[in-house]
Amino acid sequence: YKMMLFFLNLWSIFHLASQNPTHYWTLKPNVLVLVVTGEVGRHPLSCLHSGISTEDKGRGIFWRKDGVKVESMGNTHFVELRESFGRGNYSCHSEDGALLNHTEVLIQEDDTQRKKILLPEGDDYLKCSAVNYSGEFHCSWKWHPSRVGKVALIKALRPDLHCTEVSDGQWTCLSSWSNMSCSVDVGRQSITCLDALHCPYAEETQFIRISVYLSNDFLVENYSKHFYLSEIVTPDKVQISKVNKTTIEWTYPSSWASPYSYFPLTFQIAQAQRNPCTYCSWHKKTKTVNCVDNCRCKLKGSTKAVCVRAKDALSNAKWSEWSPVRLRLKEKKKNRSRSRHLLTSLKL
Numbered sequence: 001y002k003m004m005l006f007f008l009n010l011w012s013i014f015h016l017a018s019q020n021p022t023h024y025w026t027l028k029p030n031v032l033v034l035v036v037t038g039e040v041g042r043h044p045l046s047c048l049h050s051g052i053s054t055e056d057k058g059r060g061i062f063w064r065k066d067g068v069k070v071e072s073m074g075n076t077h078f079v080e081l082r083e084s085f086g087r088g089n090y091s092c093h094s095e096d097g098a099l100l101n102h103t104e105v106l107i108q109e110d111d112t113q114r115k116k117i118l119l120p121e122g123d124d125y126l127k128c129s130a131v132n133y134s135g136e137f138h139c140s141w142k143w144h145p146s147r148v149g150k151v152a153l154i155k156a157l158r159p160d161l162h163c164t165e166v167s168d169g170q171w172t173c174l175s176s177w178s179n180m181s182c183s184v185d186v187g188r189q190s191i192t193c194l195d196a197l198h199c200p201y202a203e204e205t206q207f208i209r210i211s212v213y214l215s216n217d218f219l220v221e222n223y224s225k226h227f228y229l230s231e232i233v234t235p236d237k238v239q240i241s242k243v244n245k246t247t248i249e250w251t252y253p254s255s256w257a258s259p260y261s262y263f264p265l266t267f268q269i270a271q272a273q274r275n276p277c278t279y280c281s282w283h284k285k286t287k288t289v290n291c292v293d294n295c296r297c298k299l300k301g302s303t304k305a306v307c308v309r310a311k312d313a314l315s316n317a318k319w320s321e322w323s324p325v326r327l328r329l330k331e332k333k334k335n336r337s338r339s340r341h342l343l344t345s346l347k348l
Contacts, residue, residue, distance in 0.1 A: 022110055027153055027213070033220050034081065035108045042078040047092035047101050060095030079105055087218030106152075108220040117149045117214050117221050118142060126212065126225040129318075130233045132257045135198030137232060139210055140190035141223070149216035156180045156193055157209040200257055204228045230312070235265060235320040238308045243325050248306050249296040253320070260292045266313040269297050270322075272305040280307040280322040303327060 236253035
């Protein structure tokens with residue numbers, strides 16, 4: 001019976017240790033991320049890895065969690081895992097209290113049903129865009145109202161890229177395909193990355209995979225997205241250079257790639273006969289124009305406002321924001337007033 005109980009306990013320990021965590025990885029030195037399933041389990045932490053003999057190993061060593069002494073003694077401490085519990089700062093000390101080693105344990109839950117740190121932007125948690133093909137792109141997100149976190153790690157892959165933090169909020173990424181640098185923007189709700197080796201004149205053969213690891217109270221969550229730059233390029237707003245009651249003229253956005261003959265844009269024009277302030281948001285009839293130079297369009301005589309937007313002519317990219325402009329009608333009113341005044345004078 002005792003032998004059976006011994007093997008049962010041994011099996012239980014092995015079972016718990018193998019069930020949880022599913023795997024683990026190092027975020028940075030002395031920061032360990034345990035990926036857990038929510039089941040009960042445990043994971044070993046070692047205080048001293050080398051430099052001491054076997055007989056002295058662990059003698060007099062005690063442990064603290066978040067500064068509070070725990071019962072565990074010796075060179076190995078088992079982190080008890082239950083759901084998301086087990087996270088914290090673990091430190092081991094010599095018999096006289098001197099700090100020997102420390103490990104910050106973060107938990108990444110292997111569960112997609114729990115409340116997320118971020119709010120979804122449509123179908124994605126990360127919203128990425130670029131204004132041209134220079135290799136620079138921008139990804140943003142929104143925090144859940146009840147949860148706020150910070151950027152713990154950025155991984156940008158094309159496809160074998162590895163990123164490291166070189167200073168606070170500044171990241172650099174290197175591979176045989178790319179040389180990316182990323183920075184966390186003010187407010188820590190977006191990042192800007194630049195692929196210095198990206199060639200805008202060559203066809204993209206490798207997509208970009210961006211992964212942002214966010215931490216909140218010792219919890220880590222991973223949000224990922226992959227794309228080609230051609231899929232996320234959205235031009236800046238069109239610059240309207242001239243407009244009158246018969247014609248509108250515009251130019252390419254100053255941030256757009258050149259030459260324009262190699263990077264052409266398609267333009268969409270909407271004309272409003274009424275409600276000029278809100279027409280751009282609910283237009284129904286539009287006109288499409290393709291041009292490189294001398295971009296212009298004739299207007300109907302009853303037009304009160306006109307809106308122009310653009311997108312890459314050679315890809316299925318998104319449209320830019322509308323550039324609206326109202327036609328000046330004050331001069332017409334003044335002329336009418338003058339005509340009425342002259343007519344009145346003639347009658348007199």
